[in-house]
Amino acid sequence: MSETLTARDYKSDVHPVWCPGCGDFGILNALTKALAARQQPPERVALISGIGCSSRLPAYMTPYGFHGVHGRVLPMATGLAVARPDLTVIAMGGDGDGFSIGGNHFMHACRRNVNMVYLVMDNAVYGMTKGQASPTTQTDWTGSKLTPTGTHMPAFRPLEIALASGCAFVAREFSGNPNGLAQRIVEALDYPGFTFIQVLSPCITYRPEQMGYKKIVHEDFEPTSIRTEAMARLLDDDGMTTGLLFRAPPAPWQGDPAPEAHRAPERALVVGGGA
Amino acid sequence: MTTHAAAQPPPHSGCSPAGTLSIAISGSGGAGVMTVGELLLDAAARAGLYGRMGRTFGPQIRGGEAAALLRLSSTPIEGVGDAYDLLVALDWGNIDRFADEIPLSPDSQVLFDDKAGEVPPVVVASGANCRGLPLSETARAVRGGRPNLVVLGLLAGALDLPAALVREAVRARFGERSVETALAVLELGLATEPPLSRPLSPSRAAGVRWNVSGNQAAGLGALRGGIRFVAAYPITPATDLLEWLAEELPAADGDLVQAEDELAAVNMCIGASFGGVPSLTATSGPGLALMLEAIGLSVASETPIVVVDVMRGGPSTGIPTKSEQTDLDIAVNGLHGEAPHLVLAPLGVADCLFTTQWSVELAEALQAPAIVLSDQSLAQSRLIVDEPPTRSSPATRRCAESPGADYRRYAITDDGVSPMAIPGTPGGMYVADGLTHDVRGRPSSRSADHRAQLDKRRDKLTGFDFGAAWGEVDGDGAAAVITWGSSTAAVREAVDRLRAAGCAVRCIALRLISPLPIDALRGALAGVERAVVVEHNHSGQLHRLLRANADWPCPLTAWHRPGPLPLRPGELVAALSEALDARPNREETPA
Ligand SMILES: Cc1ncc(C[n+]2csc(CCOP(=O)(O)OP(=O)(O)O)c2C)c(N)n1
Ligand code: SF4
Numbered sequence A: 001m002s003e004t005l006t007a008r009d010y011k012s013d014v015h016p017v018w019c020p021g022c023g024d025f026g027i028l029n030a031l032t033k034a035l036a037a038r039q040q041p042p043e044r045v046a047l048i049s050g051i052g053c054s055s056r057l058p059a060y061m062t063p064y065g066f067h068g069v070h071g072r073v074l075p076m077a078t079g080l081a082v083a084r085p086d087l088t089v090i091a092m093g094g095d096g097d098g099f100s101i102g103g104n105h106f107m108h109a110c111r112r113n114v115n116m117v118y119l120v121m122d123n124a125v126y127g128m129t130k131g132q133a134s135p136t137t138q139t140d141w142t143g144s145k146l147t148p149t150g151t152h153m154p155a156f157r158p159l160e161i162a163l164a165s166g167c168a169f170v171a172r173e174f175s176g177n178p179n180g181l182a183q184r185i186v187e188a189l190d191y192p193g194f195t196f197i198q199v200l201s202p203c204i205t206y207r208p209e210q211m212g213y214k215k216i217v218h219e220d221f222e223p224t225s226i227r228t229e230a231m232a233r234l235l236d237d238d239g240m241t242t243g244l245l246f247r248a249p250p251a252p253w254q255g256d257p258a259p260e261a262h263r264a265p266e267r268a269l270v271v272g273g274g275a
Numbered sequence B: 001m002t003t004h005a006a007a008q009p010p011p012h013s014g015c016s017p018a019g020t021l022s023i024a025i026s027g028s029g030g031a032g033v034m035t036v037g038e039l040l041l042d043a044a045a046r047a048g049l050y051g052r053m054g055r056t057f058g059p060q061i062r063g064g065e066a067a068a069l070l071r072l073s074s075t076p077i078e079g080v081g082d083a084y085d086l087l088v089a090l091d092w093g094n095i096d097r098f099a100d101e102i103p104l105s106p107d108s109q110v111l112f113d114d115k116a117g118e119v120p121p122v123v124v125a126s127g128a129n130c131r132g133l134p135l136s137e138t139a140r141a142v143r144g145g146r147p148n149l150v151v152l153g154l155l156a157g158a159l160d161l162p163a164a165l166v167r168e169a170v171r172a173r174f175g176e177r178s179v180e181t182a183l184a185v186l187e188l189g190l191a192t193e194p195p196l197s198r199p200l201s202p203s204r205a206a207g208v209r210w211n212v213s214g215n216q217a218a219g220l221g222a223l224r225g226g227i228r229f230v231a232a233y234p235i236t237p238a239t240d241l242l243e244w245l246a247e248e249l250p251a252a253d254g255d256l257v258q259a260e261d262e263l264a265a266v267n268m269c270i271g272a273s274f275g276g277v278p279s280l281t282a283t284s285g286p287g288l289a290l291m292l293e294a295i296g297l298s299v300a301s302e303t304p305i306v307v308v309d310v311m312r313g314g315p316s317t318g319i320p321t322k323s324e325q326t327d328l329d330i331a332v333n334g335l336h337g338e339a340p341h342l343v344l345a346p347l348g349v350a351d352c353l354f355t356t357q358w359s360v361e362l363a364e365a366l367q368a369p370a371i372v373l374s375d376q377s378l379a380q381s382r383l384i385v386d387e388p389p390t391r392s393s394p395a396t397r398r399c400a401e402s403p404g405a406d407y408r409r410y411a412i413t414d415d416g417v418s419p420m421a422i423p424g425t426p427g428g429m430y431v432a433d434g435l436t437h438d439v440r441g442r443p444s445s446r447s448a449d450h451r452a453q454l455d456k457r458r459d460k461l462t463g464f465d466f467g468a469a470w471g472e473v474d475g476d477g478a479a480a481v482i483t484w485g486s487s488t489a490a491v492r493e494a495v496d497r498l499r500a501a502g503c504a505v506r507c508i509a510l511r512l513i514s515p516l517p518i519d520a521l522r523g524a525l526a527g528v529e530r531a532v533v534v535e536h537n538h539s540g541q542l543h544r545l546l547r548a549n550a551d552w553p554c555p556l557t558a559w560h561r562p563g564p565l566p567l568r569p570g571e572l573v574a575a576l577s578e579a580l581d582a583r584p585n586r587e588e589t590p591a
């Protein structure tokens, strides 16, 4: 590469719709830094998202992007990554998008291990629809008119689900630490297979208490390649620990091997043709 | 082929028109009725006959009663006949279950294994001529022998198929371990004096023939059209199409992913197509219902995909193994918002090839989703056909080769199609979006942008020249039948019979359903005074679509009937004679 790309080269001139102070700005910064760190030509990157405040992100960057429908970011990214393994595919969206309406796809993308990075921009709320409980919302949160007495359900634990579903690379980061996040994204991009990063990303508007995240996040995960160890580590986790939790030896999705010789598909239909 | 000397056929008033013969072979699970059916079809094809075979099963997932439903003919045929000339029962199993699927008449012959017990009342009641034969006893002479191959030998004799070709068919089917036993039993059947003689004269037409199902033909059309990515979630009766593609795609450097559900399957296709790779998924009604939101995304983002809907009885889980043309409404009108897209329907088993290939071409050329409405009767019937002509699919997606700084993904162009930048192309970066967007793809809720993109997506379809393939028209006269998809076979046969009886009837079969080819159809109706719309569903979906979308030069009446029983030419002859001759508002002058 003759000219050096800077983080700014990955930012588009579209003005974000996000509220000032939204945690998603930190994720946008981290992504542009990570791509600059890898000197990744923007035309070889595809940013795929669902629907939500967070899913607006692709428009704010210069690579190719697809802002799809609510909850289906992982299938769309899977189709693209399988059909075009030469591209760098980064999938992203909110906690509602990824764990509620798209929850089924999350488990199966973890199992399938198609090469991509998946960032969940987790604010434990539905931001776009103005503040309803999401799967990661705490049981006793009464801030939504839809669930005025709380959710009456335990919060969803994405890292455990990822581990139990066979995910090969599991991390949690904080949008308030864009440099740390950028570095983790670079590691994830370097890893062949499906990589999952839960990014704690405060919603300033509907969960103003999340402004306190920066005081309580703590970078304590010790990466392991032993799944049971990673699972045990999560048993008494407070949900605010950051770092790389688990990284398996790479074994990415291979698809079907091509048969040795090309052949005419109609051969088997011919009467008297045998086969 | 020589005619069988031993028995002169009696003068035959018959269930089938001259030159065709309908044979049903029934038995319980494991009796091997499908094997005999397929072998008989293959042997008949090798001998120069045409034919079809459908299959019907009881409700059990595996095992349970089953019947192979064959129709053999000297000339090409497409659909089922009115009644069965011959029923061979390997046992009586739950034959009652098939009573209305295997109509018998006093002209029918029923052969059964004499160890099978009493002829059931439903068969006796048909008035058919029943005859017990020592089928299992004959098979017992060979160790491990099964009566189904005795039946094959007997039927080959009855049809006067050359024994060598029947042996070839058996050899091509069985593995080394079982072929000798199979051939030995076959010989016993061939050596037995056939209980009846119904030779059909083979066609002399030279050339290659295919033995093909609608699902295979659609799979081949997909490959020839350029499909290189398939996402699959199993559902009857679409699964065998997906399985066929799973086997053939790798050799074409394509990929197939088994998805976790239909929501995933369709979105995977959109992702792959965004990457420049033509993509397809296949499903049935329940899966299509799940896919609709994403098909709307395909429309709005102008990312082409093809969805083959192999229709089955509905609504809800309906009748998964039986045919019905029940999804036209949802395929045409099921998308939210106003989302112009393509809907096509193959007009026969082999036409699944042409129509699917054409659908891929159209989707790619128009950057829009195409829904192909096949159905169980096309998908899971095997047909002997002359090899369909090949057509080369031009590479049809309009791509932005070297987009510059002013690249506009959704530029307003003369024909509404805008060059698409494929990821990897420098300078073409854009964000595809289901949000209403401006010409660059940026989210916009401005009325001018909304209107311009709505217009563009409509005009690229309505302004496209679909040429002559929108439908097939034959005949003339003041009366016409309009039909679509799988109903075409029965309609054509009924129309042939009406013509033979001296009625002039025009037959119009629609392949393109959306955008509705209004001008072409008006042209085809020129001079027609009354027309009836025939389809295989409960509410007359095409009839309503036609009535809702245009004024026509003549009144359109409706004739439709739901599944699970197939449309038969005889019932249509009766229905059409009435609809076309004795219409109440016949005096109405055309507008
Ligand atoms: C099928 C469908 N259902 C519902 C919606 C409405 N909707 C839009 S975004 C959203 C939730 C967003 O929450 P999340 O994914 O956490 O993203 P955030 O806005 O918090 O970043 C919902 C329910 C939709 N767009 N589509
Ligand atoms: S509502 Fe919350 S998540 Fe959405 S932009 Fe505002 S702060 Fe961010």
Ligand SMILES: [Mg+2]
Residues within 6 Å of the ligand: A052, A094, A095, A096, A121, A122, A123, A124, A125, A126, A127, A134
């Ligand atoms: Mg959220």
